[in-house]
Amino acid sequence: MKSDGTLPKIAVHGLTGCAGELLVILENLGTVLPYVQVASFPFAQSKNDIKDVDIAFVEGSVSQEHDIEVLNKIRSHSKWLVAVGNCAVHGCVQSSTCAKFTPQEMVESVYGKDSAIKALEAKPLSSYVEVDVSLSGCPIDKNQFLAVLASLLKDHLPYIIERPVCLECKMRENGCVLIEKNLPCLGPVTAAGCGALCPSFDAACYGCFGPCKDPQLDAMTLILQEKGYNLSDVLVRLGTFGIPEAVLSNLDVRR
Amino acid sequence: MQTTGKVYAPVKVSDLSYSFKAVETHSDIAFEALRTILPPKKFFFPQEETIVMCDGDQISEVVEVPTPFVVFGVHPCDLAGLLALDKIFLSAPLDSHYQRRRRAAVIVGLSCLPDKHCFCRSMGTDTPNKGYDLFLTDLGEEFYVQIKSQAGLEVIQACSTFVQSVNNDDNDSYKDFWSERDKLFERTFDSSKLPNLMDMGWNDPVWDQLAERCLSCGNCTPVCPTCYCFDMVDVAMFNTQKMEAKRDRVWDSCQFSGFAAVAGGENFRPGPIDRLKFWYRHKLHGFDDAIEIPSCVGCGRCTVSCPAGIDDLPGVVLTLLQKTNMKDAVQ
Amino acid sequence: MSDDKDEVKKHTIEIPEITRVEGHSAVQIEIANGKVQNVMLDVFEGTRFFEKIVLGHNYEEIPHITSRVCAICSTGHVLAAAFAIEKIFGIECDELTTIFRRVMHLGMFIESHSTHIYALALPDFVGATDLLDFASRFKDEFSNWTQLRNLGTQIQSVIGGRPFHPVNLHVGGLSSIPGKDKLASLITQLEAARPLALDTCQLLMRFKPPIERTSEPVFMALIPVDGKYGYFGNKILSSHGFMADVSEYKQYLNEKAVWYSHAKRSSIEGASLFVGAMARLYLFNDILKGEASNIYTSSPLAKGDHNSIWNNLAQSIEIVQAIDECIELLRVLLERYQDAKAVNKSNLKMKPGAAVGAVECPRGTLYHFYELNNEGQIVAADMVTPSAQNTARIEMDIKETVEQFADYESADLQKSLETLVRAYDPCNTCATHMVSVSYT
Amino acid sequence: MIDFNATKCGASPFLPQKCMIRAITKLAQDNYLFEVQLDNKEMFANCKAGQFFQVYVPGSGEAPISISALSRKNCLEFCVRKIGRVTSALFQTKPGDWIGLRGPYGNGFPIERMEGKNIIMVAGGLGVAPLRSLWHSILDDRAKFGKIVLIYGMKHSQDLLFRNEFRQLIQRHDMEVFVAAEEINGPSIAALDFQIGRVTDLLNLAHFDQEYVAALCGPPVMYRFVVDELKKRGLHDQNIFLSLERHMKCGMGKCGHCSIGGHFACLEGPVFSLAQLNFMKEVVECHGPSL
């Protein structure tokens, strides 16, 4: 509750994404409704007011002019701007390819030569505006989301840890699938938050939360190659869920 | 044992791995388990625990009084590991969260036969002499039981029908077991040389070779019986039940890049090599003079859990011993 | 807005952003001399080019990547991709794996349908301004949604690892078999939620459609593989009696282009393609079983009323069907639990080739096409989503609706249009192809 | 059955004491001075110059902050720079709000060993915060100490902290005070002789010899140069004291973050003599052989 007796206002917007975060937020609306007023949530309500809000959650990457317009408007009307989901934080799957094809090539390949569609290279929000909090995940973890919101309601920055998935994996006491099953697990270079979901299901982490802090990509590449994975598959796999090109380009094998 | 409380023992969880889990019957227990993924430290210093709660105007301690429980099948190295943790958490100021759980536990030790990764003998942690309530030596048909405490005695009394007093034969087979076991260690070295070794080998190229492969994944630390580093994580909450926030203690690892970073951008261990060397030194050099016990108990967990295969502690030690001309320490 | 350059009076209705559909879209309607000239459903969801994104990736990654087309149908995308790749390899999953997949898929239906009905469409029907208004005024209904949706997410979490973007479904099968106790608890939850599903049908049956339907669409859906009402299949059937293998999707979707694709001028004979719950019920109601069948028989659908608004009712019937089938399938799984096997990667024989995988998603038929090289990497890909197939029909419906109104400025018209579009729930996030139909 | 709860466990050492913020003063951009009331007499009595507290902002977290002064009326002063999560949250508090304190932790400066000696204090940037508590202790008992030199350097002149206090210190005749900034901009400060340059330049102006005891606090780069200079002047390693900053989560030798080799900076430090540090492998590695 604010000093004037009103509830803090939040907004939830989606740019170019799969609506995953919108869905997570929608499904947890019951928990947060007593503490906030939802000023804008086009996915869930008809009357949407983009005017000054305390916290704006934005899903999706910026992939077209319209996204930029909306994003700038949201930024100028919100105190805290939270990028939610891998798309908004790292650019997710759609940004991974832009390194290989130009947007126009993609438009042509999908919609034909004389398509009127204009596309931009998919980029995370931070490429266009200042982002206060970045909460990655594909989709975001609901507990992390609730903690971020609760922190911001106190005007505190939340503590989001970007340690590797391996820590959570060991904390859950999983047998390591990289060691025991020779699976191409990206846990060592991927940010935790999911609770080491894939390895808990005997599968290899494919990096959906984006890179952990300071990922050791050279060592990861080396070890996967030793396990028999070919270099091109390994590099493609590392880049799938939005490891930024700047980080990837530090790879020895790429240089 | 179940009269004492819940029983935890090694259980098979994957093709190659075991884990201490709650068991109901004798048949749940994997007696063959050599090392569990996580050591028994998780019962006393859990992966995640809430330490402090805070509402609008009060801060309070979270007091969890555990009911008595039994940890069954703790091998000598893990007993030594717990003693090392005791030195940290039970030294002043005493960590009450740890202490409460430690008090509630009855520890039943169990003998084991080493594999190629075990080197507890070199670290001097292969003989159980304290840290347990009961210790069982597997003599094939029967167990040779050593009782160390009142709590242990009470467990034995509760199942007196299965217990006989020890005779001379038993004593002999007990001795035989341990001397036979001693022969099984594949790699041994003289651990008294370790502090010197780490100092002399500090700039050895072996570190560069290892660090090139290090993933900084931190797998080596949660599995270690003596690693105790943690982070304090504040989680804000909605004001339900007037609870505004909690402080959680969560396992951390010195292998993560921000571990030693301070405000102003200085990071005292920025690269994997710095962190890896720090870790090796910490394990092999011990807690320096602060606490006079080794901080590696030779369980081999880090060796088997490192995806990069670079935590072969005895291997690295032997290599360094050769290089630094301390060959005489290789036994 | 009016445009005076033309002799004739032109009138344009714009609905800037249709909220509460799973994606973003706007409708633009041009009217001249009382006749609707153009209907443009403009999807301004940024395009993501999945056909291009997947190129160069190893087949193992494909289900995880395509899952990101759409959170709501992620299980459908994962399965369509897995089906296509398995076809290339010439393998078929064992029976129990297929049952696990079915249960997972039904979980998605329960979640997606209930979310669509309660959170996106129902607020319109009961006259709530939005979901929040709905939540506070219709507490029981809101809680129905929470419970049904939780049921769907629970099923998907137990089998797939999380409510969407599953981690346990792979080419070849599951990476790990869910615990027996968890499967058993799903049965209990399903049984508990069943009455709510029945209530939902009754609730929807009572609403009167705000707009009348004038022309009949062409319904199309996959023919269930095993003769029981279901969502996996390799052949399609249309209400015109057209039948084809899904591998020919390119031809038949194009062949019928007149009534499917460019809806701009006129729909030939007033018929356009309609996929989704209503289509499935129309085509396969005879193989519905139990309570679902009873409800269908008593519904307006059985009487031949194909007003698009009834799509929501059709969805509610499918929820009942899904719950009953899930219970049955889970019982089989429990009985034969020890036979269930996780996928063993080393047994997967990779082969180059191309194939089409298809699956019925909540909104209709989903097609995935892939071509693999010798390395198991994708060299060509194509996806056709249900929403893309429905777009023409939506535009057509809009046209008919507008023509029923005399006053184009009326607020009622705008509201009716939004309601109508929402009934289809065009999931624009997955509209990888949709943009092509929205320009004049 | 054994009664496992027979002996009660003590209170958690992680439990902060609730303390009221009495006053907040802005010292410079992003640098505030917090005056906090510590009613726990025992805790207060234990406080020593150079020690630190774990300051807890409810809902945000804890940060180790040095005692910058022990003011009368059971109050502690903390000089804080807004740098991240917890410090930003602290900057949002108002007088009258409460925060949590745990401590005091660490060894503090070895005042006993400085008695009767000449003292040189070198502060870089925010390092002035803990040193301030040291000069307060010394000046409170001025007669017990010999000559005093205080050197304070910073990047920009507008970062100057404790401006009024320095104005007074400079006027004292019983100590030498030097202040320097690498860049001087903004209004000059009356009666304050700002030098342009680094602390090392000031060392050349100061009069001191090998008989001095040195106390240093500042960023790691500063240590490298200052220590070199001090050693050139012949100061003994046992007489050079440095307050080291390390990442700390508990302050009581348990969380492992502040570990330097096998030592806990929070227990054995944060103040170490150069003689001690010479035998701490890791410090040597980080700061070069001169340290």
Ligand SMILES: Cc1cc2nc3c(=O)[nH]c(=O)nc-3n(C[C@H](O)[C@H](O)[C@H](O)COP(=O)(O)OP(=O)(O)OC[C@H]3O[C@@H](n4cnc5c(N)ncnc54)[C@H](O)[C@@H]3O)c2cc1C
């Ligand atoms: C003994 C000691 C005394 C200190 N005295 C003061 C003082 O008097 N005034 C003052 O303003 N600051 C002091 N600091 C520094 C202060 O503790 C950090 O600035 C503070 O912890 C940053 O917390 P944060 O949450 O605001 O930053 P974060 O958002 O957590 O991080 C910002 C930066 O601070 C580093 N950091 C985070 N936590 C710590 C930590 N616990 N210890 C050290 N660095 C950390 C991070 O690695 C990062 O580089 C002292 C530190 C120590 C160790």
Ligand code: SF4
């Ligand atoms: S399975 Fe993956 S996440 Fe888990 S420990 Fe191994 S490499 Fe790390």
Ligand code: SF4
């Ligand atoms: S293990 Fe990796 S891929 Fe799987 S959910 Fe977690 S971050 Fe995503």
Ligand code: SF4
């Ligand atoms: S040593 Fe091995 S286990 Fe430890 S961080 Fe490096 S790669 Fe991971």
